[in-house]
Amino acid sequence: MSDQRPGMFVPALIGGALAGVLSGIPIVNCLCCLWIIGGAILASYLLCKDSSVSLSAGDGAIVGALAGIIAAVVDTIISIPFEALNSRFFQRIVETLREYAEDMPYDWETWIDKSNIGTTTTMMFLGLLFSVVVFTIFGVLGGIIGISIFGKKISKKSQEVIDVSKDANNR
Amino acid sequence: MINLKRKTKIIIVYLFTLSGIIIWIGAIFLGPYLKSKGSNVNTLIYAVFSHVCHQIPERCFFIFGYPLTVCARCLGIYTGFFAGATLYPFIKGFSNLSLPKTKNFILLSIPISIDTLGNLFYVWSTSDLLRFITGFIWGIILPFYFIMGLSDWATSKRNIQEKDYDQEFLEISIKKQIE
Numbered sequence: 001m002s003d004q005r006p007g008m009f010v011p012a013l014i015g016g017a018l019a020g021v022l023s024g025i026p027i028v029n030c031l032c033c034l035w036i037i038g039g040a041i042l043a044s045y046l047l048c049k050d051s052s053v054s055l056s057a058g059d060g061a062i063v064g065a066l067a068g069i070i071a072a073v074v075d076t077i078i079s080i081p082f083e084a085l086n087s088r089f090f091q092r093i094v095e096t097l098r099e100y101a102e103d104m105p106y107d108w109e110t111w112i113d114k115s116n117i118g119t120t121t122t123m124m125f126l127g128l129l130f131s132v133v134v135f136t137i138f139g140v141l142g143g144i145i146g147i148s149i150f151g152k153k154i155s156k157k158s159q160e161v162i163d164v165s166k167d168a169n170n171r
Numbered sequence: 172m173i174n175l176k177r178k179t180k181i182i183i184v185y186l187f188t189l190s191g192i193i194i195w196i197g198a199i200f201l202g203p204y205l206k207s208k209g210s211n212v213n214t215l216i217y218a219v220f221s222h223v224c225h226q227i228p229e230r231c232f233f234i235f236g237y238p239l240t241v242c243a244r245c246l247g248i249y250t251g252f253f254a255g256a257t258l259y260p261f262i263k264g265f266s267n268l269s270l271p272k273t274k275n276f277i278l279l280s281i282p283i284s285i286d287t288l289g290n291l292f293y294v295w296s297t298s299d300l301l302r303f304i305t306g307f308i309w310g311i312i313l314p315f316y317f318i319m320g321l322s323d324w325a326t327s328k329r330n331i332q333e334k335d336y337d338q339e340f341l342e343i344s345i346k347k348q349i350e
Binding site: 031032033034036056057058060061062075123126127130131134135138140141143144145147148149 | 218313
């Protein structure tokens, strides 16, 4: 018997990329982890749409995990320009503050330099690592939810056989 | 024997999930505690959670004088997840691998969906407590998906064999009917 399961990469890529973009853009990302769950549900839907066999919750978990990993990578890439924008904005604030330096507390410049850690490469890779782990977990959850909603169908092949049996009985 | 193995796998997945959510919720409270003690580790914890939550202070509960590492809605989802995971053995047991019904999922998603959309489009602005409650209601059903999905994945080899057997059995019986 042939296994007619479709490839998981393309659905995971579409769902993960969409989730990553939406969770990386400021303001839109206020929905927190819901974008990742939503993206994984979309990936499951696309997988079910292309599948001619009924899929298990385990399939949903795998496609969701893939979507989560892709979302983490896309989110990190999308965040880079926004980090740069934030950094420029931060520099302007520091320059403005320098004009009023006499009124500022002692050692405030050192404190600001220490606080501005968001743009370093190490932090970016650490962030990516955290994102991959956390987004994968949320992706797994979304993938399983998606399968439970869209995955209930019997194989076309057995459907055809059932239809034939109905026709035979009708005759 | 096979059923026992399967049950053991489900129990392992359950314990893994329960311990994971306890650590996760613990870390949410650990962030502000460490900040109040002046430890630099708090920066790392806040950074980890910044990937899954906006962390806007006005939308967070405060403890030890500092905001929690996630907003009220996220805290609600995680505590709801914990509550659901605690109730899991009493509701489903460790031998049932059926996923929750879609209508139950939709029903529990209605409060958080209405509240989130209303806030997103500035129709209303709800309190942190209401955000927490709607998140909690939604979070309750999530472990029933998570535990069952991971258990299904862990026992997938056996499931595939069962499916193939069911499929073959169905086809043979239908062919016999036709003949």
